[in-house]
Structures are given as structure tokens and as C-alpha cells.
Amino acid sequence: MSRPGQGGGAHAAPPAPAAARRSRWRGPRARARLVELGFLVPAVVYMLLFFGYPVVQNLLMGFQEYTTRTFITGEAPWVGLDNYRAVVSSAVFPQAVLNTVLFTVGSIAGQFVLGLAIAVFLRRRFPLNGVLRSLLLLPWLIPLIAASAVWRWILDQDNGVLNQVLGALGVPGSPGWLTSTSLALLAVIAVNVWIGIPFNTTILYGGLQSIPEELYEAGALDGATRWRAFRHITWPLLRPVVTVVLVLGVVYTLKVLDVILGLTQGGPANSTQTLATQSYNLSFQQFDFGQGAAVGNLLIVVSLVFAVVYLRANRRAVDE
Amino acid sequence: MSLSATVPVPDATPVPPRGAEGRQARRRPRRGWGSTVAGVVVLGVLLFPLYWMVNVSLQSAGSAVGTAWFPLEPSLEGYATAFAQQRDNLVTSLVVSLGSVVVSLAIAAPAAYALAQFRIRGAGVVLFGILISQMVPGIIVANALYSAYNDLGLLNSVVGLVVANASAGIPFAILVMRAFMQGLEPSLVEAAKVDGAGPVRAFVSVVLPVSRNALITAGLFTFLFAWGDFLFALTLTTTPEVRPVTLGLYQYIGTYVSDWSTVMATAVMASLPAVVLLLVAQRYVAAGVTGGAVK
Numbered sequence: 229m230s231r232p233g234q235g236g237g238a239h240a241a242p243p244a245p246a247a248a249r250r251s252r253w254r255g256p257r258a259r260a261r262l263v264e265l266g267f268l269v270p271a272v273v274y275m276l277l278f279f280g281y282p283v284v285q286n287l288l289m290g291f292q293e294y295t296t297r298t299f300i301t302g303e304a305p306w307v308g309l310d311n312y313r314a315v316v317s318s319a320v321f322p323q324a325v326l327n328t329v330l331f332t333v334g335s336i337a338g339q340f341v342l343g344l345a346i347a348v349f350l351r352r353r354f355p356l357n358g359v360l361r362s363l364l365l366l367p368w369l370i371p372l373i374a375a376s377a378v379w380r381w382i383l384d385q386d387n388g389v390l391n392q393v394l395g396a397l398g399v400p401g402s403p404g405w406l407t408s409t410s411l412a413l414l415a416v417i418a419v420n421v422w423i424g425i426p427f428n429t430t431i432l433y434g435g436l437q438s439i440p441e442e443l444y445e446a447g448a449l450d451g452a453t454r455w456r457a458f459r460h461i462t463w464p465l466l467r468p469v470v471t472v473v474l475v476l477g478v479v480y481t482l483k484v485l486d487v488i489l490g491l492t493q494g495g496p497a498n499s500t501q502t503l504a505t506q507s508y509n510l511s512f513q514q515f516d517f518g519q520g521a522a523v524g525n526l527l528i529v530v531s532l533v534f535a536v537v538y539l540r541a542n543r544r545a546v547d548e
Numbered sequence: 549m550s551l552s553a554t555v556p557v558p559d560a561t562p563v564p565p566r567g568a569e570g571r572q573a574r575r576r577p578r579r580g581w582g583s584t585v586a587g588v589v590v591l592g593v594l595l596f597p598l599y600w601m602v603n604v605s606l607q608s609a610g611s612a613v614g615t616a617w618f619p620l621e622p623s624l625e626g627y628a629t630a631f632a633q634q635r636d637n638l639v640t641s642l643v644v645s646l647g648s649v650v651v652s653l654a655i656a657a658p659a660a661y662a663l664a665q666f667r668i669r670g671a672g673v674v675l676f677g678i679l680i681s682q683m684v685p686g687i688i689v690a691n692a693l694y695s696a697y698n699d700l701g702l703l704n705s706v707v708g709l710v711v712a713n714a715s716a717g718i719p720f721a722i723l724v725m726r727a728f729m730q731g732l733e734p735s736l737v738e739a740a741k742v743d744g745a746g747p748v749r750a751f752v753s754v755v756l757p758v759s760r761n762a763l764i765t766a767g768l769f770t771f772l773f774a775w776g777d778f779l780f781a782l783t784l785t786t787t788p789e790v791r792p793v794t795l796g797l798y799q800y801i802g803t804y805v806s807d808w809s810t811v812m813a814t815a816v817m818a819s820l821p822a823v824v825l826l827l828v829a830q831r832y833v834a835a836g837v838t839g840g841a842v843k
Contacts (some may be wrong), residue, residue: 263747264666264842270666271659271718272674278715279681282692289691299698346590354583360591362811362830368599369822369833371776373794377801378601381615381808389600389615425594484687486778490801507687512783517691524688533685 269374280499283528289521296515303516311522320498320506326501328530331488332481338421339477340470343428348458350429351436363432363515368426376490379419380406383491409499412492416500421485428473435469480535482527503527553567601819605630605812607786615808626809627817634814637796639773641704641818644792648663648774649767652717656766659718660725661755665734678719687713690783697784704790712780717770728762729755765832768825775821793818 255339262364290311317319350361382388383405391402405415426430436548439462447457485504488494494509503523511520568787605626607617663671693712694703702708736758740750779797797818800811826833 241613259748263603264662264668266748267658267662267666267747267751268668268671268674270655271722272677273657274715274718275674275677275681278689278712279677279684279694281696282689283684285692285695294695295602299695322654337612349583349587349590352579352583354579354587355581356584357587360584362826363591364836365826365833366595366823369772369826371778371794371797373776373778373797374601374818375597377797377811379605380801380805381812382597382600387615399676414691418590419803422594422597479683485687489778489782490798493802502841504685504687507685507691511687511691511694517695520687521691524685525692527685528683531685534752535680535683538674 286521286524289518290525292518293548294517294521295378298517307518311518314517314524315510315526320501323498323504324501324506327413327500328504330413330482331420331500331502332414332478334414334417335424335481335484336474336477337418338417339424339428340474342421343425343473344432346425346429347432347436348462350433363429364429365426367423372423372486373490375423376419376487379422380491383415407496409497412496412499416488416491419491420484423487424477424481428477431473432466433471435466439465475534475537479531482531482534492537503530563697568707579760583738588637591745598819601815603811606809607817609811623809626807626813629807629810631772634793634796634817637791637793638817641792641794642792643706643712644777645710645771645774645821647706648717649770651714652765652770653708653723653763655714656718656721656761657725657756657759658834659752660722661751663722664729664735667734673723678722681719686716686779690779693780694783702784704785706790708791709780709790710774710785713774713777713782714770716773716777721766721770724766725759726763728759732758750814755758761832761835764829765836768829769836772822772825775818 289304291306291308292298293307293310294304305545346364350357382390385391385404385407386400388405390405395402403411405411425456443461443465444457447453447461452460483504484502488500488502488505489508492500494505504527507520507523507527509520510523511517556686595730601616602619603619604615606622606624607615608621608623608625618843638731659674662668663675689712699704732755734755735748741747744751776794778794778798781792785791785795793814797811797814800814805811
């Protein structure tokens with residue numbers, strides 16, 4: 229990426245005397261450097277405003293009593309850890325944490341396994357392969373709320389097509405997929421898996437395609453075919469891509485809001501409430517922005533842990 | 549697949565972006581139509597909900613009982629009602645989405661070029677920031693934007709939604725375009741500079757035309773992100789005046805639904821841009837999914 233003869237070297241600049249340092253911002257080369265920076269500045273400012281500021285603002289709000297009154301009086305008194313105490317000791321919190329874990333783990337496991345299976349299948353060369361691969365993207369490209377809407381009707385207890393089919397197959401009773409506390413989380417996970425399959429398949433397919441065919445031919449000579457070839461050739465070489473897909477998947481799944489709100493709004497009886505939906509509820513339903521921010525901050529911490537894992541994995545992926 | 553787009557290591561030598569196909573010295577053996585049939589079955593199962601959406605939307609309205617398997621007597625009632633109720637929202641969605649594309653590309657294209665071709669101190673930090681931004685939950689952004697917008701008078705405004713949605717598009721657009729622009733020959737720009745063009749003119753008249761495909765890919769996804777946005781629509785609007793169609797749809801299903809055909813007709817209309825773009829611009833979609841590896 230770095231090419232000689234462009235701009236100043238970014239490394240090993242000897243400590244410049246004051247005069248030289250001043251002259252860095254004069255003359256044609258300096259002006260060129262400023263113009264180059266100008267290309268980058270708008271994006272940096274935008275990112276700081278829309279990602280940096282919200283994170284800082286939420287950190288602060290987490291320690292403030294920030295409610296509807298704040299919008300009228302303009303006062304947000306500091307309350308120390310009160311918001312965190314209130315949130316953590318609330319009855320919903322332990323359930324929201326558990327649901328977040330179950331939702332994330334369940335979604336990722338389902339998306340990944342099914343996505344990988346379909347990606348492996350798509351490596352076969354057959355007619356219309358390309359058409360199928362692009363149509364597969366549809367569930368991922370349509371608005372999540374549209375997907376949630378159709379699933380609402382498919383999973384409807386009395387008139388949904390799923391229960392019609394199950395009834396025809398002789399399954400007794402009509403399960404309330406979205407209305408019973410024991411099934412709702414499962415249903416929401418299933419829908420989220422359906423939404424996530426295209427992403428997993430596409431990225432994993434790209435990773436599979438970059439494994440040289442010769443390896444399989446060599447492996448076949450040694451008797452490694454089908455499952456053994458997958459275990460000893462495909463899987464080890466796919467590992468970097470797998471890590472990326474999994475960690476990105478986790479980060480995106482932790483944030484999920486549309487799907488849950490569209491299907492169950494966190495109900496019934498909080499059985500599908502996650503940290504993300506709880507943060508939304510506290511801020512925008514109960515207008516307690518301080519507590520909403522506190523929950524959101526906990527969510528950020530979890531995401532950051534994964535971010536670190538992701539970046540380290542990514543670095544390794546490049547080194548290989 | 550290019551992982552380089554998502555690599556924040558400042559000094560890493562990037563892996564050159566490579567297509568999924570054509571890297572193998574030998575192709576896999578060609579299989580017959582049997583695999584095609586299996587593939588169609590798998591796809592049929594996966595796309596069933598989309599069929600159902602269309603099917604229900606074409607049945608006569610007002611029935612909350614079970615739906616027939618095929619719209620044997622298709623009726624456009626649902627669409628008529630949906631269009632009457634959602635027309636303004638569809639226009640709002642379209643305006644917001646197009647606005648987001650313009651803002652995102654205007655800000656992301658120069659930045660992508662700078663990150664790809666200039667030696668700028670801190671470029672690694674910027675890339676790192678872009679990646680970290682993907683980890684920030686949307687609800688955090690909405691939390692902070694709500695109070696800020698309240699002070700600035702940007703709640704319930706198209707402008708407010710445009711800039712909020714552009715924030716989702718910009719990081720992605722930068723990654724996609726940077727991956728492409730890294731492959732540009734520096735001599736292209738050098739030639740323009742010899743002709744006396746400054747960096748800005750060289751960028752506008754040489755780099756942008758050459759990067760047309762990357763721009764289209766980035767623009768296409770930025771459009772889809774903004775069109776499908778639900779979180780900002782939900783949190784940054786409170787009145788019916790400015791209401792994207794995603795929120796219109798949510799308000800249907802937030803209550804007891806008695807008329808599913810209207811709801812599904814709205815869902816079909818909301819899904820239409822994705823379907824059309826996939827059919828018309830399949831090449832660009834495929835490039836975006838693997839090029840960015842970020843959504």
C-alpha cells in the first residue's frame with residue numbers, strides 16, 4: 229500500500245527542530261498534505277459525531293437521572309451508580325441477560341451450521357448454481373421488519389400456516405409459538421437464524437472457493453474423501469474465515485432489535501426480552517434514558533470483548 | 549473473499565481482493581441436474597416465507613382465518629388499502645434512502661480513496677475506528693441522538709433521518725470502496741497530475757469514473773440499509789408526518805391484526821426494492837456481500 233515518493237514517511241521521523249516543524253505546514257508539499265487530509269476529515273468527523281459522541285453520551289447518561297423531566301427543565305442530576313443498581317436489581321435483568329446469551333448462542337449456532345452446510349453444497353458445480361446463490365440473499369436483503377411481519381402470520385397460533393401443517397401431520401394441539409413463554413424465545417431464534425443464513429453462506433462460500441482444488445486431489449490419493457477431506461483439508465483452511473463470520477455474527481446478533489420487537493416486543497412476560505430490547509424499553513417506553521443508557525453500556529462491554537477477539541483473529545487471518 | 553477490507557492492522561500488507569471464482573487451477577467436476585433439483589428444494593424451503601408474503605397479500609382482505617395455499621382468486625384489495633394508507637410513508641422512505649445514498653457516498657468516497665492511496669498518518673486508526681463502529685449497538689446511537697435531535701429540532705424531520713441513516717452506510721461504503729481503490733494503478737492519477745490537475749480534480753475526473761462499480765455497490769447497499777432501517781424510524785420520529793414505511797408496517801403488527809392481506813401487501817412493497825435491486829444489479833450485490841463482509 230505504501231509507495232515511495234508520496235507524502236512524508238509515517239515512521240522514524242527524527243525529532244525535528246522548531247524551524248523545520250513550522251515549515252512542515254508551509255510550501256506546496258505541506259499544502260498537498262492538507263488537501264489529502266481534507267479527503268479524510270469529513271468521514272472522521274461524521275464517525276465521531278454518530279458513533280463516538282453517542283458512546284460518550286451514553287457513558288455519562290448512565291450516571292445521570294435522565295428522564296422526561298430533563299427535556300423540560302434541562303437538568304440531569306448526577307446519581308452515581310443508582311441507574312446501574314436499579315437495572316441490575318430489577319426482576320427483568322437476570323432474564324434479559326440469560327435471553328441475550330441464549331438468543332445469541334442459538335442464533336449463531338443455527339446460522340453457522342446451516343449456512344456452512346448450504347455453502348458446502350453450493351460448491352458443487354451444477355446448472356443454475358449462480359442463480360440459486362443470488363436468490364438465497366433475499367431473506368437478508370429485505371427489511372427485517374417485513375420478514376418479522378410475515379413470520380408473525382406464519383407462526384400465528386390459530387390460523388398460522390405452520391400450525392396448519394403440523395395439525396395435518398397429526399401434531400396435537402396448536403402450539404402458541406409467539407404467545408407461550410416457553411416457545412417464544414425458540415421461535416424468535418429460529419426466525420433470526422433464517423435471516424442470518426444468507427450472510428453466513430455467502431461469506432463461507434467465498435472462503436471455500438479460495439481453497440485450492442489440488443489439495444483435495446492430493447488428499448484423495450491418500451484416501452481422504454468426503455467427510456475426512458472436510459475434517460483435514462476444508463476445516464483447517466477455513467478457520468480464519470470461520471472466526472470472522474462467528475465474531476461478526478455475535479456482534480450483530482447482540483444488537484438485534486427489529487426482529488424481536490416485530491415478533492414479540494419482548495413478550496410474553498419478558499420471555500424474549502434481551503439487553504437490547506430492555507435498553508429500548510427503558511429509554512423509549514418508560515422514558516428513563518439514564519437506565520436505558522446503563523443497560524446499553526453493559527451491552528457495549530459485551531460487544532467490545534468480542535471485538536477484541538475479532539481483531540486478534542483477523543490479524544491472524546492475515547498473517548496466514 | 550477479501551479479508552483485507554476488514555483488517556485494521558495499519559502496516560499489514562493487504563491481501564489483494566480476489567474473486568470467489570477463477571483462482572483455482574482446476575475446476576471441480578461438473579455435476580448434473582440432480583444437484584440443481586436438491587438446490588431448488590433447499591431454496592424453496594428457505595424462500596417459502598417470501599412466497600407466503602406474496603400469497604397472503606393477494607388474497608381478499610379482512611380474513612383473519614387461515615390462508616389458502618395459492619391465490620386462486622387473486623384480489624388487489626390488500627394492495628389498494630396498503631397503498632392508500634402507506635403512500636406517504638413509501639415516499640418518505642424513498643426520499644430518506646436516496647438522501648442517505650447521496651450523503652454517504654459524498655463523505656465515504658473521498659475517505660475511501662484517501663485510505664487506499666494516500667500515506668496518511670493515522671489511517672490505521674481510522675480503519676480501526678470504522679471496525680469498532682460496527683460494534684456499537686444501534687440503540688446506543690438512538691439513545692444519544694434522541695436528546696441531541698430534540699435540542700436541534702431534528703426529530704420528525706427527513707434531514708434527521710437522512711444523516712442518521714448515512715451513519716450506518718458510511719463505514720460500509722468506505723470499506724467496499726477502499727477495497728476496490730487499493731487496486732487502482734497510481735499511474736492513472738499521476739497522468740492527470742501531469743496534465744495539471746490538482747488532487748481534487750484528479751479524484752473527481754479520474755478516480756471516481758474508474759471506480760464506478762464500487763460506487764454503485766456501495767450506493768446500492770447504503771440504499772438498502774436506509775430503506776430497511778427500523779430503529780431510527782422508531783426512535784427519531786413521533787408523529788405521522790415523517791414516517792418511513794418500516795414504521796408503518798410495525799404499527800400494523802404492533803396491535804391485533806385483523807387484515808393480514810393489507811399488512812402483507814405493505815411488506816411486499818417494502819421488500820420490493822431489495823428484490824428489484826437483486827434482479828437488476830446482481831453483480832453489484834454479490835460484490836458488496838463479499839467485499840465488505842460487514843453489515
